[in-house]
Amino acid sequence: LLVVPFDLKNLRRTGSPIPVVEGVYSGSGGAGYYDVSTDGTFVYRPGAPQQSSRQLAWLDGSGKIEVLSTPLRAYRNPALSPDGTRVALALASPTQDIQVYDLKRGTLQRLTFEGVNNYPVFTPDGKRVVYASSASGADPSASLWWTSADGSSPPERLTTSQFRQAPFSVSPDGRLLVFSERTPDSSHDIYVLPLEGDRTPQAFLKTKFTEY
Numbered sequence: 001l002l003v004v005p006f007d008l009k010n011l012r013r014t015g016s017p018i019p020v021v022e023g024v025y026s027g028s029g030g031a032g033y034y035d036v037s038t039d040g041t042f043v044y045r046p047g048a049p050q051q052s053s054r055q056l057a058w059l060d061g062s063g064k065i066e067v068l069s070t071p072l073r074a075y076r077n078p079a080l081s082p083d084g085t086r087v088a089l090a091l092a093s094p095t096q097d098i099q100v101y102d103l104k105r106g107t108l109q110r111l112t113f114e115g116v117n118n119y120p121v122f123t124p125d126g127k128r129v130v131y132a133s134s135a136s137g138a139d140p141s142a143s144l145w146w147t148s149a150d151g152s153s154p155p156e157r158l159t160t161s162q163f164r165q166a167p168f169s170v171s172p173d174g175r176l177l178v179f180s181e182r183t184p185d186s187s188h189d190i191y192v193l194p195l196e197g198d199r200t201p202q203a204f205l206k207t208k209f210t211e212y
Contacts, residue, residue, distance in 0.1 A: 001019075001020050001021050001022075001024045001032060001034060001044070002017040002018060002019050002020060003017070003018055003020050004016065004017045004018070020042075021042075021044065023046050023047065024044050024045070024046070024047075025044075025045040025046060025047035032044070033045035053072040053073060053074060054072065054073070054074070054075055055067050055068060055070050055071075055072060055075075056068045056070045056075060056078065056087065056089075056101065068103070068106075069106055070101060070106075070108075071108075073091055074091060074092035075089050075090070075091060075092075076089060076090040076091075076092050076118070077089060077090045077118060077119050077120060079120050079121055079122055079129075080122075081122045081126045081149070082122060082124055082125070082126045083126055084103075085102065085103055085104055086100050086101065086102055086103060086122075086126070086149070087100070087101045087103065088100050088101075088111075088120035088121070088122060088129045088131075088149070089101065089120060090117060090118050090119070090120060090131075091108075091110075096115075096116040096117055096118065097110055097111070097112045097113065097117055098110075098111045098112045098117045098120050098129060098131050098147075099111060100129070100149055100150075100151075109150070109151055110151070111129060111147050111148075111149075111151055111155070112131070112133065112135070112147070112155060114135050115133045115134040115135030116133070116134045117131050117132065117133045117134075117135070118131065118132045118133075118166065119131055119132045119166045119167055121167045121168070121169060121170060122149065122170075123146075123170045123174050124170055124171075124172055124173070124174050125174060126149060127148065127149055127150075128146045128147065128148055128149055129146060129147055129148075129149050130144060130145070130146040130158070130167045130170065130177060131144070131145055131146070131147075131167065132144055132145075132164075132165055132166050132167060133145045133155070135155070135157075142161055142162065142163065142164050142165060143157060143158070143159050143160055143161055143165060144157075144158040144159040144165050144167055144177070144179060144193070145157050145158055146158055158177070158193060158195075158199060159179075159193065159199070159201060161181060163181050163182055163183050164181070164182045165179055165180065165181045165182075166179060166180050167179045168180065168190075168212075170195070174195065175194065175195055175196055176192050176193065176194060176195065177192070177193040177195055178190065178191070178192055178193075178204070179191055179192075179193060179201075180211070180212060181201075185208075186206060186207060186208050186209075187208075187209065187210040188210045188211055188212060189203060189205060189206040189207070189211055190203075190204045190205040190206070190211045190212075191203055191204055191206075192204045
């Protein structure tokens with residue numbers, strides 16, 4: 001972990017970074033586990049960075065784990081298809097793309113080719129995957145997109161936002177998408193987006209608190 005002198009008034013750095021402590025644990029996303037109290041006390045979790053490479057596995061109700069024959073990759077945000085034959089996931093390395101793993105064939109198919117992409121969600125019919133993406137060049141994972149689950153058609157943008165959005169689920173009839181949006185004023189709020197007709201997001205639960 002490093003510290004650097006900073007001018008709060010002019011919002012600029014006033015010196016060079018200085019190492020403070022080594023061996024601060026960080027998760028697969030790269031964020032360090034540490035904090036500083038108001039009196040200057042520094043606390044942190046020691047440890048090496050979390051290994052980003054992993055395999056997919058089934059976990060049944062009895063606690064039995066069955067590791068799948070997937071290659072070691074930086075998998076994130078797995079979502080099972082409605083028929084249970086495929087898994088949509090974000091692959092964090094070397095790029096952050098949405099891919100679909102076929103459980104029967106043991107193959108990965110890439111669906112996105114630009115931007116930073118996260119949080120895939122299948123539609124109820126299994127034909128499309130909704131996800132968050134920065135493909136528009138905005139804030140990472142800002143807007144919502146969807147694409148065909150078999151890669152047969154190009155991605156289509158669903159929302160335009162200056163704030164970060166993430167899809168939760170699609171209604172059983174496939175007509176509504178529930179998602180969250182994070183703003184500076186109210187943190188995370190819940191919205192509903194019609195997937196047919198006028199795609200205008202409607203606030204479902206928006207308060208000063210965090211809703212998921």
